[in-house]
Amino acid sequence: MQEALISLQQGAFEDKGNRKFITIVFAFAYAAVLTSLPLMQFKDRANYLTYASASLQILQRYAQQGWVVLLTNEPLWLLANIGLRQLLPPEGVLRAVIFLPALLFSLLMLRSNPRNFIWVILFLLVPQVLKNHITHLRQGFAIALFLTGWFSRRRACRLIFFSMAPFIHSSFFFVLGLMVLTSALRCLRLAAVLRIVTFAIAGVLVALGLPWMATHIGARQFQEYTFAPGDISGLGFLFWSSILLLMLLQPKRYLRQHVFELGTIVFYLSMYLFNEISARIFENILPLVLLAGLRLGEPNRRLFLTCILAYATLTWGQRLLGPGPAF
Structure with a gap:
């Protein structure tokens, strides 16, 4: 194929x-x-x-x-x-x-x-x-x-x-925050493991702080969310964890070039079990994550593309064959 x-x-x-x-x-x-x-x-x-x-x-x-x-x-x-x-x-x-x-x-x-x-x-x-x-x-x-x-x-x-x-x-306020965090981590030249831990901690803190933000800021968007994980199967968590692993197995040069994309995946995964807003934030960076996957070395690139193709096919199948509208 x-x-x-x-x-x-x-x-x-x-x-x-x-x-x-x-x-x-x-x-x-x-x-x-x-x-x-x-x-x-x-x-x-x-x-x-x-x-x-x-x-x-x-x-x-x-x-x-x-x-x-x-x-x-x-x-x-x-x-x-x-x-x-x-x-x-x-x-x-x-x-x-x-x-x-x-x-x-x-x-x-x-x-x-x-x-x-x-x-x-x-x-x-x-x-x-x-x-x-x-x-x-x-x-x-x-x-x-x-x-x-x-x-x-x-x-x-x-x-x-x-x-x-x-x-x-307004979800891009979080994206800009992740960009600032990325710049700070690059200046500090932290090891890959420490960068992952930092993004994970940031995700947990944001997830825990969202209910407070909803109460005090008055943004319309917060009224649409329950700040609970909702009906999740865990398949998304496993899939993007696998994609993250493929990327983390790359050389240090790749990890330095794509700190932001990798950090966004970690941020998303760390928020996954807390509330449904994590998906909306991650979708903002998903195009860049997909483009970063094209720069993987072999055989990880081939595995990445196979996974994305299977993921898209499965998702289309669920949408087209499911009881509700596709979109």
């Missing part, structure tokens, strides 16, 4: 101009297909229509409650809806917040690793990635902005886009 994908990829990308053309065409097709899906047949679409038509009133209500409430309730998301509403009807605004982030996200992912174009396409179709442009539209918007900063070579652009992301989706 992997050999066939490599052969197909090499045939399509012998010419650089051909590669750019295919990348742009696929990105537009990816965004267009997602935008053309039935508008109201997916979870939370009614809420997104409310944002499209009433964001100004929502923004004014938060502003009346003070700066803390305003800044923790995603004001840039509301402003984006307000701006688009000046040009489009509510349904058009909703389609725009599907199309534009999906286009930007797919372009960034495909351009980040053209040598593994086919595998990146498969990553874009992993349900945990795809749902950010079907049901979690606000999160998909924030991920696209975050990746714009991540792949930018200009420090100012990186800081601007990183700073924008949490005001689109």
Whole structure:
């Protein structure tokens, strides 16, 4: 299977101009297909229509409650809806917040690793990635902005886009915290084991502190969670623990280059048994984790890709054959 994908990829990308053309065409097709899906047949679409038509009133209500409430309730998301509403009807605004982030996200992912174009396409179709442009539209918007900063070579652009992301989706406040922690650990030059322990401790502390934050900050998002693990099977924990092990078996150079991705997995696993928010935070970095897996040495790279392919297939099967909607 992997050999066939490599052969197909090499045939399509012998010419650089051909590669750019295919990348742009696929990105537009990816965004267009997602935008053309039935508008109201997916979870939370009614809420997104409310944002499209009433964001100004929502923004004014938060502003009346003070700066803390305003800044923790995603004001840039509301402003984006307000701006688009000046040009489009509510349904058009909703389609725009599907199309534009999906286009930007797919372009960034495909351009980040053209040598593994086919595998990146498969990553874009992993349900945990795809749902950010079907049901979690606000999160998909924030991920696209975050990746714009991540792949930018200009420090100012990186800081601007990183700073924008949490005001689109508040879970990125935790992502920025993990980035600060990563920078601190790199400066301290701690051993890999100590870095893992540090990220694990951070995850536990955040999990224990979330109920307090929900009580004192007043962010809308905290009202959606029970701060309990919910109905979990443990399969996700075992799967990502296995992926983490594959990465930790790499040479020290790989571990230094991907401290952030590895730390995010550890952070997610340490929060896994405490509450359901851990998955939303991890999904923000999942695209980068998948890209980091492509840089594994053999045979770990082959094992990683096999695991991701099996994981995506199993997840699609559960969604398509399950009693409820796929998304």
